[in-house]
Amino acid sequence: MAKDIARALAEFAVAMKLPDIPPETIEFTKGLALKTVAGMLVGSSMPVGRRVIRGTIERGHASEVGAIGCGITTSLWNAVLNNGIFAHAAELEDDSFLRGTAWDITSFPVYFPLAEKLKLSGRELLEICIIGLEVHSRTTLFYPQGHLGLTVIPGALGPSVGVARAFKLSMDETMAAMGLALSGVPVAYVSFGTDAHYFETALHSLQALIAAELAKCGLAGNPDIVTYMSNLVGKERVIPEKIIQDLGTQWRVHDIWVKKYPCCFHMHRHLDGLKDIITAENISLSQVDRVRVHISHLEEICNRPEPASIGDLQFSFQNSIASMLLDRDVNYDHINEKKLTDPVFKEARSKVQIVNHEEWHPEYAMETPARIELILKDGREFSRERQFAVGAPQEPISIEQFRSLFIKFVNGILQESRRSWTADAIMNLENLDVRDLKELNRILVYETVEGPGQ
CATH class of the missing domain: 3.30.1330.120 (2-methylcitrate dehydratase PrpD)
Structure with a gap:
C-alpha cells in the first residue's frame, strides 16, 4: 500500500498537464503566487532580510540566478534559502487548517529561481507550482498542529515533487526524491516570533531542491510516508487511502486559507x-x-x-x-x-x-x-x-482581491511603474514565454526601491 501511494503521487507529478487542471485551481494557484511573491519582496526589505542579504554577499557564490528583492545574482541554493526566509519573515504565508498544516511559502521560493535557471516558460512554472502544492497539501494531512510542539510534517516532500517535475525526472527518480525529502527539520512552536521560525521553513524549500538534485544523480530514499507518519503520530491517525483519494480530480490545494494581514x-x-x-x-x-x-x-x-x-x-x-x-x-x-x-x-x-x-x-x-x-x-x-476567516475556503477571495493585496503589500518596495505589470504578469503566468518569465524574474530581483546589491 505504501509503495502504491508513493507511485501514484509520482505518476501524478510526471503526467499532469495544465489542460487537465480545473480553471479555478489554476486561478487560485496564481493568487497564492501573487501573495508569496509579495511576501518575498517584503521580507527582503525587513531587517532580517537585510541581514540575510548581507550574509549572501559576504559568502560569495557562483552567479546562477537572481535572488528576489536582493539586486544580486547568486547560487541557486542561496537564492532558495533567501527566498524562503523572506517569504516567511513577511508573515504572509497562506495555510491549510482543520487537518495537518500545508502552506505555500515552501514552494514558490524554490520554484521561481529554479524556473530561471532551467529557462522554463510561465506555463511550465505554473504546472510545477500546482503539482507541488497539491502533493504537499495531501502528504501533510495527518500531523496535528502543535503535537510535540511541532507542525508541518513532512515539510519538504511536496515541494520536492514540484522540483522533480521541473527536472523532468522519471517516476522512479521522483519517488527517490520523495524519500530523500521525507525526513527533515520540522517547524517548532518554540521558534514562533523568531528568525528561527523563518529559517526552519526555508530549509524545507532548500531540502526539496537538494533531494531532487540528488535523485537526479542516482541517490535513493524510502518514500514510505505511511510508516513514517504512523511512527510519529500513531497508526490510528493515518488513513493511507486519503493521500491519493480522488487525486487529479479533487484538488486539496483549495483547503489553503489566504492571509490578508501580515501577522500570525x-x-x-x-x-x-x-x-x-x-x-x-x-x-x-x-x-x-x-x-x-x-x-x-x-x-x-x-x-x-x-x-x-x-x-x-x-x-x-x-x-x-x-x-x-x-x-x-x-x-x-x-x-x-x-x-x-x-x-x-x-x-x-x-x-x-x-x-x-x-x-x-x-x-x-x-x-x-x-x-x-x-x-x-x-x-x-x-x-x-x-468560525472562518475571510479568505478561508468557506469565504474565498477573488483573483482581483489577490491582486489588490499584492499591490498593497509591495507598495513602497517594488517600483511604482512595475507593480501593476508584475501583478498582471503573475495573473497571466501560463501565457508567459521563456523571455517574458525572465523579465518578470529580473524585475523581482533588481527593480525594488532599494535593491541592496545594486
Missing part, C-alpha cells in the same frame, strides 16, 4: 470579527474602553501584551487589535520597531484583554470559534463570533 493566522478570525463590528458601527479607538478576546490554548502563543521585537508584533493579539482599531487594517505600517514604543499603540494595546478558555480542547487552531467582544466607554457592547 491564529489572530485573523478575531481581526475579521473586530473589523465587522467597527465598520458596521463606525467605531473609533477613542470610543473603546476594552476589547475582550476569547482564545484556546493553541492561540496563547499570540498573547504578547508587551512586544519587544518585530517578531513579537507579528505574533501579538494586542498589537494587531490595536492596529485594527486605529486604521481598520493590519499592514506593515503597524509592524516596525517604532511601534514598540509608540505611546498611542501602547495605550491601544493595553485595552486588549485575553480570555484563555482552558475548558476548550481543540485539536486544530481553527476548530473552536473565534469570539471577540468590544466594550465602549458609553457602556454599549458588541460581539462577533467567527
Whole structure:
C-alpha cells in the first residue's frame, strides 16, 4: 500500500498537464503566487532580510540566478534559502487548517529561481507550482498542529515533487526524491516570533531542491510516508487511502486559507470579527474602553501584551487589535520597531484583554470559534463570533482581491511603474514565454526601491 501511494503521487507529478487542471485551481494557484511573491519582496526589505542579504554577499557564490528583492545574482541554493526566509519573515504565508498544516511559502521560493535557471516558460512554472502544492497539501494531512510542539510534517516532500517535475525526472527518480525529502527539520512552536521560525521553513524549500538534485544523480530514499507518519503520530491517525483519494480530480490545494494581514493566522478570525463590528458601527479607538478576546490554548502563543521585537508584533493579539482599531487594517505600517514604543499603540494595546478558555480542547487552531467582544466607554457592547476567516475556503477571495493585496503589500518596495505589470504578469503566468518569465524574474530581483546589491 505504501509503495502504491508513493507511485501514484509520482505518476501524478510526471503526467499532469495544465489542460487537465480545473480553471479555478489554476486561478487560485496564481493568487497564492501573487501573495508569496509579495511576501518575498517584503521580507527582503525587513531587517532580517537585510541581514540575510548581507550574509549572501559576504559568502560569495557562483552567479546562477537572481535572488528576489536582493539586486544580486547568486547560487541557486542561496537564492532558495533567501527566498524562503523572506517569504516567511513577511508573515504572509497562506495555510491549510482543520487537518495537518500545508502552506505555500515552501514552494514558490524554490520554484521561481529554479524556473530561471532551467529557462522554463510561465506555463511550465505554473504546472510545477500546482503539482507541488497539491502533493504537499495531501502528504501533510495527518500531523496535528502543535503535537510535540511541532507542525508541518513532512515539510519538504511536496515541494520536492514540484522540483522533480521541473527536472523532468522519471517516476522512479521522483519517488527517490520523495524519500530523500521525507525526513527533515520540522517547524517548532518554540521558534514562533523568531528568525528561527523563518529559517526552519526555508530549509524545507532548500531540502526539496537538494533531494531532487540528488535523485537526479542516482541517490535513493524510502518514500514510505505511511510508516513514517504512523511512527510519529500513531497508526490510528493515518488513513493511507486519503493521500491519493480522488487525486487529479479533487484538488486539496483549495483547503489553503489566504492571509490578508501580515501577522500570525491564529489572530485573523478575531481581526475579521473586530473589523465587522467597527465598520458596521463606525467605531473609533477613542470610543473603546476594552476589547475582550476569547482564545484556546493553541492561540496563547499570540498573547504578547508587551512586544519587544518585530517578531513579537507579528505574533501579538494586542498589537494587531490595536492596529485594527486605529486604521481598520493590519499592514506593515503597524509592524516596525517604532511601534514598540509608540505611546498611542501602547495605550491601544493595553485595552486588549485575553480570555484563555482552558475548558476548550481543540485539536486544530481553527476548530473552536473565534469570539471577540468590544466594550465602549458609553457602556454599549458588541460581539462577533467567527468560525472562518475571510479568505478561508468557506469565504474565498477573488483573483482581483489577490491582486489588490499584492499591490498593497509591495507598495513602497517594488517600483511604482512595475507593480501593476508584475501583478498582471503573475495573473497571466501560463501565457508567459521563456523571455517574458525572465523579465518578470529580473524585475523581482533588481527593480525594488532599494535593491541592496545594486
